[in-house]
Amino acid sequence: MQEHYFVYILLCNDQSYYVGITNELLKCFQEHLAGTHIISYTFSRRPVRLMYYETIPFFEEAIKREKQIKGWSRAKKKALIEQNFHKLQLLSQCQNMSHHKYKDFDFAQSQNEIKNSEQKRNPSTPLRVGILGGGQLGRMLLQASANYAVKTFVLENDENCPAAHLCYHFIKGDIRDFETVYEFGKNLDAITIEIEAVNIEALEKLEGEGVKIFPRPSAIRIIKNKITQKEFYKQHQIPSAEFIITQNSNDIKEHLSFLPAVHKIGEGGYDGKGVQMIQIEADIHKGFNVLSVLEKKIIIQKEIAVIVAMNEKGETAVYPSAEMVFAPELNLLDYQISPARMPEQLIWKAEAIALKLVKALHSAGLFAVELFITKNNDVLVNETAPRVHNSGHHTIEANYCSQFDMLWRIILGYPLGNTAPILPSSIVNILGAEENAGEAKYKGLEEVLKMENVFVHLYGKTETRPGRKMGHVTIISKDVHELASKAHKIKNMLKVVS
Numbered sequence: 465m466q467e468h469y470f471v472y473i474l475l476c477n478d479q480s481y482y483v484g485i486t487n488e489l490l491k492c493f494q495e496h497l498a499g500t501h502i503i504s505y506t507f508s509r510r511p512v513r514l515m516y517y518e519t520i521p522f523f524e525e526a527i528k529r530e531k532q533i534k535g536w537s538r539a540k541k542k543a544l545i546e547q548n549f550h551k552l553q554l555l556s557q558c559q560n561m562s563h564h565k566y567k568d569f570d571f572a573q574s575q576n577e578i579k580n581s582e583q584k585r586n587p588s589t590p591l592r593v594g595i596l597g598g599g600q601l602g603r604m605l606l607q608a609s610a611n612y613a614v615k616t617f618v619l620e621n622d623e624n625c626p627a628a629h630l631c632y633h634f635i636k637g638d639i640r641d642f643e644t645v646y647e648f649g650k651n652l653d654a655i656t657i658e659i660e661a662v663n664i665e666a667l668e669k670l671e672g673e674g675v676k677i678f679p680r681p682s683a684i685r686i687i688k689n690k691i692t693q694k695e696f697y698k699q700h701q702i703p704s705a706e707f708i709i710t711q712n713s714n715d716i717k718e719h720l721s722f723l724p725a726v727h728k729i730g731e732g733g734y735d736g737k738g739v740q741m742i743q744i745e746a747d748i749h750k751g752f753n754v755l756s757v758l759e760k761k762i763i764i765q766k767e768i769a770v771i772v773a774m775n776e777k778g779e780t781a782v783y784p785s786a787e788m789v790f791a792p793e794l795n796l797l798d799y800q801i802s803p804a805r806m807p808e809q810l811i812w813k814a815e816a817i818a819l820k821l822v823k824a825l826h827s828a829g830l831f832a833v834e835l836f837i838t839k840n841n842d843v844l845v846n847e848t849a850p851r852v853h854n855s856g857h858h859t860i861e862a863n864y865c866s867q868f869d870m871l872w873r874i875i876l877g878y879p880l881g882n883t884a885p886i887l888p889s890s891i892v893n894i895l896g897a898e899e900n901a902g903e904a905k906y907k908g909l910e911e912v913l914k915m916e917n918v919f920v921h922l923y924g925k926t927e928t929r930p931g932r933k934m935g936h937v938t939i940i941s942k943d944v945h946e947l948a949s950k951a952h953k954i955k956n957m958l959k960v961v962s
């Protein structure tokens with residue numbers, strides 16, 4: 465495997481920055497903390513906090529970058545730490561100005577910025593916000609946008625997608641293509657995503673040009689690939705199952721003692737696609753022949769999800785955890801109950817882990833953290849989604865502020881909403897029936913619509929496929945038994961066939 469180098473910035477006790485390079489970030493940082501990393505340690509100056517790092521694949525490149533950052537002013541290093549690309553750009557333009565002249569220039573620029581942002585914040589001049597992807601998540605996000613002064617733009621290849629007819633302007637195009645995403649975004653104020661398979665390089669360029677991206681491209685980049693996601697957990701001491709990186713399914717043969725395990729494709733999997741259980745050696749052929757992670761199978765007591773919202777000020781709001789019940793044969797959610805029925809200590813632990821994770825991503829946005837509660841009551845992160853999520857659909861009817869409303873509040877710079885539940889709830893996903901593919905027809909819909917405190921959401925997908933998410937039903941009730949029994953009833957009653 466290719467070796468990577470880390471160029472990092474540490475904050476010292478005298479508030480100065482130390483720039484270094486290493487190929488073992490954690491070890492190196494521990495040495496810094498212990499004071500055994502001699503070259504950075506002087507009598508009065510001691511590194512105390514890791515502020516920033518970037519990963520660079522080649523040694524020569526990494527050395528060049530280290531030298532470059534070392535030569536920067538403190539203000540410029542600070543801008544890099546804060547990922548304030550606009551300021552970075554300004555500071556680069558001002559490299560040859562005297563300190564005094566720069567101060568005037570910066571002041572004038574920031575006054576402009578304030579004026580511009582005040583103009584944007586005026587509810588009578590709606591923000592222009594783009595959504596990459598036009599599936600059901602985009603559709604429900606658009607429904608919530610109708611409460612605010614915002615002009616919505618959707619980019620998606622399929623002009624009949626669920627979100628196509630609810631937005632202010634629809635643009636047909638590939639969210640994975642650099643030029644398409646860049647052209648789409650360059651006249652917008654802000655962009656969000658509803659699926660991770662987007663062109664991150666274009667988002668990075670747009671961010672550098674002042675378009676706000678929720679979540680930041682750096683956070684999407686970490687999460688988009690299961691390998692970098694797992695490495696991020698390891699680096700930040702966020703508990704997660706042990707893993708091995710594989711190039712192809714044959715690699716698994718060298719790790720037989722690691723089985724049973726779950727093979728997950730590095731990039732591109734969602735809704736159970738790109739996940740394969742490898743119980744025994746005979747299953748190895750089912751593995752993926754692209755870069756993937758092999759995760760040790762966890763003996764699970766419960767699976768939960770915690771949605772965390774973080775605004776640009778770094779303020780956070782956490783939704784009560786939701787508890788999943790899965791259909792093992794499809795690897796898809798069977799039904800969900802919220803708030804999760806769990807001892808308080810476990811809830812606190814899960815929320816603390818989810819919060820730590822989101823804070824470590826250093827990005828405003830809405831994040832869904834899926835966690836396992838093991839048989840021994842350990843809490844492990846399964847995976848994170850940097851967007852609104854299936855596990856939060858109940859919040860539309862069951863919580864004061866829905867996950868979709870919350871994301872708009874973050875994008876528009878409004879106060880975070882109230883995550884508390886109004887009533888307990890459950891969600892049943894409406895999935896395309898097995899062996900049915902083609903134009904979608906709904907069986908049992910009338911009966912479900914007649915049920916009390918039951919809310920039907922159909923996503924408007926014209927084509928059904930086995931296991932495809934076609935809609936969901938939310939049930940609210942004070943009585944948790946009623947939630948479970950209605951969920952089962954609806955599962956048996958409502959079918960999507962072709």
Ligand code: AIR
Nearest residue numbers: 597598599600601602658659734932
């Ligand atoms: N999605 C994105 N990641 C996970 C999920 N479930 C949602 C998004 C995306 C849609 O699923 O809303 O646009 C794609 O669904 P389908 O059925 O067209 O594959």
